[in-house]
Amino acid sequence: MSAINPSMADGSVLVLGATGKTGRRVTGLLGPVARPASRSSATRFDWSEPATWEPAVAGTTAVYVVPPENPALLAEFVPLAVRSGVTGLVLLSMRGAPDDDPFEAAVMSSGAGWTVLRPTWFMQNFDEDLFAEPVRHGEVAVPAGQGVHPFIDVADIAEVAVAALTRDGHAGQTYELSGPEALSFTEMLARITAVTGKPVRYTDVGPDEFAASLRGLGYPDEIADLVTMLLVRIRTGEEAHLSDGVQRVLGREPRTFADYLGSSSFA
Template identity: 85%
Template sequence: MSTLSAINLSTVLVLGATGKTGRRVTALLGSAARPASRSSATRFDWTEPETWGPALAGIAAVYVVPPDNPAQLAEFVPLAVKSGVTRLVLLSMRGAPDDDPFEASIKESGVEWTILRPTWFMQNFDEDLFAAPVRHGELAVPAGQGIHPFIDVLDIAEVAVAALTRPGHAGQTYDLSGPEALSFAEMLARIVEVTGNPVLYTDVAPEDFAASLRGLGYPDEIADLVTMLLVRIRTGAEAHLSDGVQRVLGREPRTFADYLGSSSFA
C-alpha cells in the first residue's frame, strides 16, 4: 500500500506556493495542501533554514520547487525525512543531466521520490519572462526559428498531484511536454489572433539576450542558464515531444489553443 494512501492527505507541503506550478498544485490539492512561501501563512524561505522545520511539522509529502543553490536542497532533504516526510516530488527541467545535484538530493533521500522534467511553460507568455515584452509588442529571444513543445502549467500540476497522492509513481522520472512543437513566431501569431494586438518576434544574439536579463536584475548564472536553454531551441535540440503527461494522466496534454482560451489573453 502506498504510504500516502494510509494517511491524512492534509499533510502535503507545497513549496513555491505562490509560483506558477505551486499555485496550481495548491488549488488542486485543496484542503490537502499546506502552501508555503516567503509570503504564505506557512512561511518558508530557502535562505532561512529556521523556517524549514515549522513548515515540515506533521508533513508526509513535499512538492519541491528547488532553490537556486543545490546545497540548500541537500541540507533540506535530510531534515524533511527526519521530520517524517515519506514522499518527495521535485520540479526539475527538461535536459537536466543524470548527475544533476538537485535530482541527486531527491533520489538519495531514502524515501519515495518522483522527478518531473517539463519543457518551457506556456504561461511564460502572460505570467512571467515573456509577459512584459508581449504586452509591449515585441519579444526578442535567441531562439531563431527553432520549435519547442511548450507545456501548460496545469498539466504539470496535475501530474505533480498524482505523484504526491497516488501509488505507482515512486522512483519515476517523467519527461513532460505539450502535444505540439511550435516556433516563437507561430505562438506569437496565435496570441495576436486572440488579442488583436500585434507582437513582433525578433531573433537576437545570445550574448545580447543574456545582457538584457542581467540588466533586469537576473543573477549571472540564471541569465546564462535561460539563454542556454533558448539556444537549445534554436539548434533544434528541444523539438521532440515527451509522453509523461499521457503516462500519468491517461490523456493528451493541453494544446497552446487550450492555454490561450484560459489565459489572460482570452
C-alpha cells in the first residue's frame, strides 16, 4: 500500500466504529493520523447522542464512516462534518446497495470528496462475528443453499479505505470489493475444519427459520430481515460474481480464504 501523505496531521482522520472489524484495522494502518472514535474510545462518538459528534469531528479533514442503522442520523452528521472542515468522506457500504441507497446519498450529496466501498461478506464473520459462535458449536445453519460467494478479508477493506482517505485519485469513486474466489459455506467450513481439527457442519435452513433465530438472539426485525435477504441472494446465485476494486486500488490480488485462516484465531 502507498505511504500515507506526510502532510496529514496527527489525528486528522476521524475513524468511526474504531473498535469494530474494519475500524480498528483502519486505525492501525493510519497510525498517529487516526483519531479513533466509538462509544468506548478516548474520543467518544455515539450515533444515538448527537452532542458527541461535533467534538469528535472538530479539527479533522477526513472521516471513515461506518454508518448507523438509521440513515437519518448519517444525513444529519454529514453536513455537520463538512461545516467543521471535513473535505473527504469514505463510506463503508455493502455489495448490492441500491442506486437510491440513503447512506450513499448522504455522502455523495455532501459537497465533500467522497468514496464508497461496497464489500462482500467478511471472512472475519467466521471467527469474530455472526458465525463465530455457531462455528465453535460445530454447526452453521443459514439459508444459503449451495450458493457461492467471494467473501473478503477485512484487512483488504481497511487497506482500500486508508488509500482512499490519504491518497489522491479516489474522490467520486465507488469500489466494489470482493475476495478472489467464490466458495460455498460447505467449502469454507471444510477448510476451517482442516485447520482446527474440529468438525463444523453446514446445515441449510429456511429463510423464515433463520430470521426467527436472529430475532431470538436480539437482532432488530429490520436487521434480521436484511441479513436473511443477503444470504438468500447467495442461495439464488446473485452473489457469485467477483469484483475488482481491491486490484484497482491496491494493485494486487485480494487475500484468499487460506490467507485469512492463516492470520485468524483459527491458526
